[in-house]
Amino acid sequence: MDKKLPYVKKELFQREIPSLLLVLLLLAVLLLNLLLYMYLNNFSVATRQPDVDSSFCPFGYFRLGPMKNCSPWLSCEAINREVRKLKCVGEGAVKKVFLSEWKENKVSLSQLTSSELKEDFLHGLNMLKSLQSNYVVRLLGYCEQQFTILTEYHPFGSLKNLNEVLDRPRYKGVNTWHRRFMLAIDYVSIIHYLHNSPLGTLVMCDSNDLDKVLSQYLLTSDFHVLVNDLDALPLVNRSAGRLVKCGHRELQGEFVAPEQVWPFGDEMPFEDDLMPPYDEKTDIWKIPDVSSFFLGHVEGSDIVRFHLFDIHTACKKKNAAERPSAEEVLDTYRNVLTLLLREAAIPGTREML
Numbered sequence: 001m002d003k004k005l006p007y008v009k010k011e012l013f014q015r016e017i018p019s020l021l022l023v024l025l026l027l028a029v030l031l032l033n034l035l036l037y038m039y040l041n042n043f044s045v046a047t048r049q050p051d052v053d054s055s056f057c058p059f060g061y062f063r064l065g066p067m068k069n070c071s072p073w074l075s076c077e078a079i080n081r082e083v084r085k086l087k088c089v090g091e092g093a094v095k096k097v098f099l100s101e102w103k104e105n106k107v108s109l110s111q112l113t114s115s116e117l118k119e120d121f122l123h124g125l126n127m128l129k130s131l132q133s134n135y136v137v138r139l140l141g142y143c144e145q146q147f148t149i150l151t152e153y154h155p156f157g158s159l160k161n162l163n164e165v166l167d168r169p170r171y172k173g174v175n176t177w178h179r180r181f182m183l184a185i186d187y188v189s190i191i192h193y194l195h196n197s198p199l200g201t202l203v204m205c206d207s208n209d210l211d212k213v214l215s216q217y218l219l220t221s222d223f224h225v226l227v228n229d230l231d232a233l234p235l236v237n238r239s240a241g242r243l244v245k246c247g248h249r250e251l252q253g254e255f256v257a258p259e260q261v262w263p264f265g266d267e268m269p270f271e272d273d274l275m276p277p278y279d280e281k282t283d284i285w286k287i288p289d290v291s292s293f294f295l296g297h298v299e300g301s302d303i304v305r306f307h308l309f310d311i312h313t314a315c316k317k318k319n320a321a322e323r324p325s326a327e328e329v330l331d332t333y334r335n336v337l338t339l340l341l342r343e344a345a346i347p348g349t350r351e352m353l
Contacts, residue, residue: 059132062140064152065105074102074141074150083109083150089157092215094120094231099153106155107140112147121147124231130199135190137218137228151228156221158228159214163296174223177300178341184294185333186225187217188287192326194233195280203280205232205246209255213290236279243277250275257285258318281320287329288312307336 057063057070064071074082083102090097094117100109112121128139128149138152156165162183166175194202206229207213216229234244250270251260259278262270291308295301305312311332317323324332 056132056134062138064107064138064140073139076143076145076148079109079141079143079148079150080146083107085109092229093117094124095149095229100150102140102150106153108151108153110149110151118147120231123233124229125149127199127202127230127233131194131197131230133193135193135227136230137226154218154220154226156219159217159219159225160211162214162219162294165219166296175296175298177295177298177304178337179223180294180296180298180301181304181333181337181340183219183223183225184291185330185337187290187294188326188330188333190217190225190227191283191287192330194227195283195326199235201236201238201280202233203236203244203246204283205234205244207256207283207286208246208251209253210289210293213286214293238279243279245272245275245277246282248272255286255289257282257320259320278320280326281323284315284323284326284329285320287315304336304340307340308333 061070061072063069083100085098085100087099088096089099089108091113094113095110096113098109098111100107112118122144125142125144128136128151129142132139137154139149140152141150142148165171166180191204194204204213204216204227206216216227218226218228220226232246234246236242236244246260249272250262257278259276260282262275264274268274288308291312292305295304311324311329314322314324315329
């Protein structure tokens with residue numbers, strides 16, 4: 001019996017090793033899931049940033065680059081004395097934009113192109129002042145008398161340059177479904193902010209085609225989206241019965257919402273006075289097309305599109321009242337991102353088992 005005892009112990013020990021390994025693996029899986037839960041929870045909090053960051057300066061002030069203290073918006077005198085134009089980097093219907101320099105900082109100087117459009121220019125300036133937040137380009141100063149606006153400079157320029165930027169070899173690691181989807185979430189976050197702004201429900205009217213939409217937004221150096229052009233941002237006020245019309249000319253094409261298209265066909269020539277007004281749901285109609293541009297055709301983008309199919313179908317309802325709100329779209333986007341991140345982590349967990 002005594003001779004058999006070491007053999008029995010050895011056999012029991014050999015049986016215990018696989019059991020111990022299994023317990024350790026299960027503990028590792030639980031730990032991994034806990035870490036994943038904490039990451040996703042922190043990520044969810046991070047994506048729900050407040051409209052105005054705690055690092056923002058009080059109204060009428062700004063902080064730029066390495067500046068420790070907030071400075072008041074630059075006046076006409078300060079702009080004329082301290083800002084130096086370098087070169088023209090863009091021109092639209094309302095403004096011409098110059099890369100400029102202020103105290104060794106690169107800045108953007110915008111100037112009115114035509115006196116006939118000064119009302120649009122001043123409207124954009126008022127919107128820029130009133131809507132300063134995480135979603136809007138930072139205002140550094142302005143001069144109403146000279147129709148000049150000074151803002152933070154972003155070297156990547158407008159979102160029209162997105163694919164060109166991501167095609168550069170140095171940004172290969174950023175050109176992923178995850179980063180592209182984050183940009184789409186940024187865009188929908190801006191739409192949600194405008195629809196629930198401190199001024200009321202604002203409609204992004206400079207959006208008659210995809211290129212026009214993209215030209216209204218900037219791509220930051222850390223790959224986020226900011227709205228830059230607020231010249232055409234009318235207010236919807238349902239309680240007062242006030243709806244909007246984006247311009248006074250006939251709009252056409254599949255990109256604009258059905259309610260923005262002349263409803264009387266070719267039988268009756270277009271007349272602005274007879275064109276029915278509409279509300280902010282025109283922005284919702286355009287979200288799927290803009291998001292599709294963001295997602296591009298990188299690995300994994302089709303999976304994202306599959307998960308967004310239902311909400312995008314709802315965005316394309318012909319009846320504007322049946323479309324979701326920007327908040328509903330944003331919540332769906334965030335939920336899909338959380339789901340996809342969790343699914344991306346599961347295969348690694350399964351391999352451990």
